[in-house]
Amino acid sequence: MEKTHRARRGAPLAALAAGLLIALPALAQEQFIGLPSYRVGPYAAGGSGIYGGWIDYMTLINERDGGINGVKLTWEECETEYNNARGVECYERLKGKGPTGNTTFQPLSTGITYSVLEKVAQDKIPMVTIGYGRTDAADGRVFPWVFPMISTYWSQASGMVKFIGGKVGGLEQLKGKKIVYLYHDSAFGKEGIPLMEQSAQKYGFTLKQIPVAHPGNEQQAQWLQIRQEKPDYVILWGWGVMNPTALRAAARSGYPRDRIVGGWWSGSEEDTIPAGDAAKGYISANLSGVGTGFPVIQEVQKHVYARNKGNMEDKNRVGSVYYNRGIVHGILTVEAIRTAQQKFGAGKPMTGEQVRWGFEHLNLDADHLARLGATGLLPELKVSCADHEGAGKVKFQQWDGSKWLPLTDWIEADRAQVRGLIEASAGAYAKEKGVTPRDCSKEP
Structure with missing residues (x-):
């Protein structure tokens, strides 16, 4: 009898609880x-x-x-x-x-x-x-x-080599050319080196590697070396303040900005706008539109x-x-x-x-x-x-002084x-x- 009483007393509570559960909205996932x-x-x-x-x-x-x-x-x-x-x-x-x-x-x-x-x-x-x-x-x-x-990074480096090869008349025309790899002296900056070294052997161009210490706002010695090397192209593998600093240094040393090809971490508006007129003509890779x-x-x-x-x-x-x-x-x-x-x-x-x-x-x-x-x-x-x-694809763009203009469609490494x-x-x-x-x- 006692068990029955308890059951009857709990029944309304159970029904109320069930009703509350029904009334509450489902929890959002x-x-x-x-x-x-x-x-x-x-x-x-x-x-x-x-x-x-x-x-x-x-x-x-x-x-x-x-x-x-x-x-x-x-x-x-x-x-x-x-x-x-x-x-x-x-x-x-x-x-x-x-x-x-x-x-x-x-x-x-x-x-x-x-x-x-x-x-x-x-x-x-x-x-x-x-x-x-x-x-x-x-x-x-x-x-x-x-x-x-x-x-x-290796696909980007390969795409850069292909792009530069296209600018000089074909990959076979890279033989005897000189390319400077100007890079952020960090794990990021060093990542492209193996592909660049292998490509230099494969196509016969001379590769000069020049590191820039973090954060990159001092590059006088590096650009003096670039001026002495007289490379056909400079690959700018930079990040942050290193990039506008490089473009301003290139302008002061008289190096053409349309022969500087930056990586996709060197090709944003934040890299070019601070450099002012020194950035005009600069080319960079991009992995998005x-x-x-x-x-x-x-x-x-x-x-x-x-x-x-x-x-x-x-x-x-x-x-x-x-x-x-x-x-x-x-x-x-x-x-x-x-x-x-x-x-x-x-x-x-x-x-x-x-x-x-x-x-x-x-x-x-x-x-x-x-x-x-x-x-x-x-x-x-x-x-x-x-x-x-x-x-494994990359495209290239060029800074016209105020905005990025597309230069290529996707280039496959x-x-x-x-x-x-x-x-x-x-x-x-x-x-x-x-x-x-x-x-x-x-x-x-």
């Missing part, structure tokens, strides 16, 4: 993305532009689409100041946040990339290094958790900035080189999550392991890019188990040459670390 950004320090222009564009794209996905199949994107910035130790601190701080933890780490720093390379594998967090980082990580058999997508003419940029203006939800304090930077590169970061991240959802469950937040699978199965063909409004903003790419680069270096270097790493490369034929 969230996908957390940690942003190890840098908005202060000597390289703040790059960090603020790229992370600003990336945040704007994620805001677009939330505002226009309601997230990825209903999963809202959330994020948190952690200031690294482009410092390796701070980058590691941010990695540790961000990795456990969100319902499934941080599901991608993108530090925009070659130094930080090297510092957390083994950590991401242990913690099962995919690290994406678009246009920077350790080049041989493009071999996904040895580096399954690292994705140097679109184009690596520039300007506001892309439909996806116009969608950001419509759904984000028109609602006063934009991340950029200076709206004039929308469409700039760094900003558009941030949009590309956003596109690749969102599409990797979307790809993962297609396999592991639409409308669910993905784990780091699942997002890694999404990155490794990205296939952005011409139709897909058109649907995203990103035709020409980035090249078509297809990532696979063995190939974590996916495209010498893929055989680049892949040979990648596999040799990755193989050496695997042997040193005792890593058994994956058998991609057995991967799902």
